[in-house]
Amino acid sequence: MPELGRAALVVCFGLALYAVTAGFAGAHLRRRRLALSAQNALVAAFVAAAVATGVLLTALVRSDFTFTYVSSFTSRELPLTYKLTALWGGQEGSLLLWLLVLTGYGAAAVLLDRKAGRELVAWVVPVLGLVTAFFSMLVVFVSSPFKTHMAPDDGLGLNTSLQSPYMQAHPPMLYLGYVGLTVPFAFAMGALLSGRTDERWIVATRRWTLAAWMFLGIGQLLGAKWAYEEVGWGGYYAWDPVENAALMPWLAATAFLHSVMVQEKKGMLKVWNMLLVILAFSLSLFGTFLTRSGVLNSIHSFTESTIGPWFLGFICFVVAASLVLLFRRLPLLRAKTKLESLASREATFLYNNLLLVALCLTILWGVTFPILSEAVRGESVTVGRPYYDFFLRAFGLPLLLLMGIGPLVAWRRASLRSLGRIFVWPTVTALVAGAGLIAAGAGSSTPGLIAYTFSAFVAATIVLEFARGTQARRALSGEPIPRAFGQLVARNRRRYGGYVVHAAIVLLAIGIAGSSAYDTSRSARLAPGHSLKVRDYTLVYRGLRSTRSQNALETGATIDVYRGGNRIAVMHPGKNDYPVEQQLSNEVAIRTDWLTGEDLFLITEQINPNGTIDFKAIINPLVNLIWLAGFVFLLGSLVALWPDAREERRLAVRYGRLPQEA
């Protein structure tokens, strides 16, 4: 029923346009019923987008190849789960998913945040409506998922690299992150449009921003895991522009989550916070543009791309309009206080912000430079790994250190004597760790050693913060340690959830430093019976074996893995041949040593007709800490996100007595 899908999208587009016009009119003329009607239009747009998505999903499941999209991205043999995930396998479906998530967020935000003040929400609705109108316009007029044609016997199948469990979760997570940044943007613009630049918009969007940031972070880690297991080159992050596209808004949102605390505590950085929200949202649009416009494959494909120019135009409009609005409202955004000392918590947040934004902008420059170079000079230039690695070290290592310094420094100002006293233990821990690592031979990589030492420093501060907090609470209430610990976290969820996230970043830093600075790699052409030695592993190639799965012919090499004279594993790195998709995929074999967090990573780069294989073995130390960091990151984010009844009551007292809430 493509007609129903098309009709639903047209209805969605109409509702979004109505939400823009009625929303602006209602807010401007202060007509409450018109504003409510615009709100309802946003909610109804979500229902329409859900109907359209339901139609496409049904067609995917039923292999209805009259839908051009279905025949382009699925085949009859494709397992059901991948038929469903083909929803985001192509551009049209991805845009539809964007629209569904966007309208879902929009409806939820206006319904759940009604308490934020009618006047503010009245101005938020047209902003959300405008973004919805843009995306629904794309799927109605430019890139429809409901195009039909004469049904072929079978579809072209799904890109084999997308046939992975990680790809079932990675894109939706990223979309929840990208699109979620629309909510803080809409509330920030609503605050500027209404002139209500008090903290309501921040209070209303705190959780939305945190949730979007969490989804973006988890989405990126799932993408890294997918790259590690599916792409088969031995790494997990290649500074690919598409990967960077998700990292940039995450960095901007990280900066915002920190600087917004300075506004809440000190009434400072109001303009900066607005700029960060605009930057994060614009980068989320830019990320979608990079991924979907085709501009990355070749600059020349840009002119042929159907959605690229639309996206670029919309990004320019968003940036220009929001900056003009911000400048017009500058008098309302004056800071109430000034930075009292360079040695204060707010100062460390400021340094952290400058480093995060600097890292974000250098990545942005690295991504856009090849595009600009080809557009202006006609020369294709590649910004490679050394550029990104340099700036990651230049900005990332000080950021890591600041993560340990910040939480220990008091707000307003701290004396040097006080600073010296509180940093004794973390500094001693870091120095001992550094000396121990040098003794253990980790001095071969200076950045790696610095990263480990700083990580030890941060880990010590986190442990100290939890220990001292629990002790203080215990002294005050006489509670047993577990209860005192639980109450400490429950009463300061954002602070201690944040510390858990810091612990995740420490694990991430150790994992990245270990796997990138201390990895070992060896390649060889092996005939059956031949062996390859990599550090303390001996790998013996026994031969090839082939099996047939639902939609692929799987050929794998049999490798016996010996360590200390004992056979500890049999691994099967190989290649899968997908006849329908006419693609060959690399299927790596990974053996994890859970005690050390190390991976033995085997790749069959080529299977030769005479039975020999071109084979590569990599040892990635501590790489599994990166995936562990994902779980810790999720835990910390959930702690910070969990509603705090006391905080809710306090805010209700602050805002609840205003006439418009009556």
Add this chain to the structure above:
Amino acid sequence: MLTAALVLGALLAVVAVWFVARPLLREGPEESLETPGEEERRRLELTEDRDRALAALKELEFDHRTGKVSDEDYRSLVGELRRAAADALRALDAGTPRSDARERT
């Protein structure tokens, strides 16, 4: 199939229009989207100042108890924060009816 799709599409449009029009079809006089006056804005600003000062005071007490803030730093900061909180409360009370001020205290 085509007819069913068109009917369902039309039904979706009709339901959407009804849902969107519902607030406009209510009986009674048009309600205005109230904008807080200057006094109300000032009151909210003072409330935020008060909350900010009280939260800072609470955090300082806790940081002092955990040993993060030294006695010397505590003494130099606590007076300012108490004054800021008292100023915000006084300013808020000055612009608020007596019963409300008592309730807040």
